[in-house]
Amino acid sequence: MSIHPALTRPGGRSSRVLNAIYASVGELVGEGADKITFPVIAERAGINPTTLYRRWGDVAELLEEVAVAALTREGESAPDTGSLASDLGEWATIIVRDITRPERTRYLRAMVATRSGILTHCAVTDARREQASEMVRRAADRGETTPTVQQILDHIIAPLYYHVVFALQVDEDHARRLVDDVLTMAR
Template sequence: MTDRPVVRRTGGRSSRVLDSIYTAVGELVGARAEKITFPVIAERAGVNPTTLYRRWVDVDALLEEVTVAALTRDADAAPDTGSVRGDLEEWAGLVVQDVTRPERVRFLRAMVGARTDLITRCLITEKRRDQASDVVGRAVERGEAAPSVAQILDHVIAPIYYRVVFALEVTDADARCLVDDVLAMAR
């Protein structure tokens, strides 16, 4: 198959259809369905399978999109507190609050159980990378020593997701400790 551009429509009926598709995928993953195909998703979502075939190249592309959306639905810009420490502590706390919500926890764990390869590609999404880049960029502009984007993702964000996926407690205090560790790398 050739890669086709993805057409995005927002609002109205298109938005409701997309929501029903995302919900169907989440339910199927959560139920650990043996076979997730476009016809199965379409039936559960109450849409025609051609809707899926027109929009996504294959089921993996749809699963990846749904996973990224589920992991970053409420991911706004990284906070700007005036210091790299403040930015990282507040942002890490927001990530903890976001990914420890019961529906996120269920989805993360279901995706790990169902599609380890997919969750690995999606855990550190472009949105999270952009947020870390913003934090680093602002720190550099202020003349602060800052860890790299990769260090922030590997030593702050990834451990938060890891703890949630494997049912380990994660708190704001844990996030602050992770930030302390990554800031020590910047010195």
């Protein structure tokens, strides 16, 4: 399966090249390279820089494309432990572990830096909103009193991402405290 957008001619070489490009960018971002330019990417991917200049006008565009691919993998479903409290606790922990990984942090920041990244941001945050709704729906079905989805996003997701992006302290204890705070609101 290919992660990248539809091509008019998706098979063979184009696909191979595109995968090499994505991988190359991924590596560079992962290792925190400070000079991410088309020539550098091209060399590592073993392809010609011209290809990059033609397909994407600007490094930022490519970067964003790769970031969105990396940050919006499918298949992440919300925990289902039987109570909203522990669902949220587990969920928050997973998220903390995910976004504090250095390359994730870099992707997040790179994404923020690109000015055109509105679509990207939506893609990323929508996934979280889905998961939150899922958990809230299940809790409501069980008859639990729940906070709103918006409250969960505002008071768990936002602080976590905020801390990561602004290089502040985040850990699982903090995540748990956020969950407690949100649950307080539901009562």
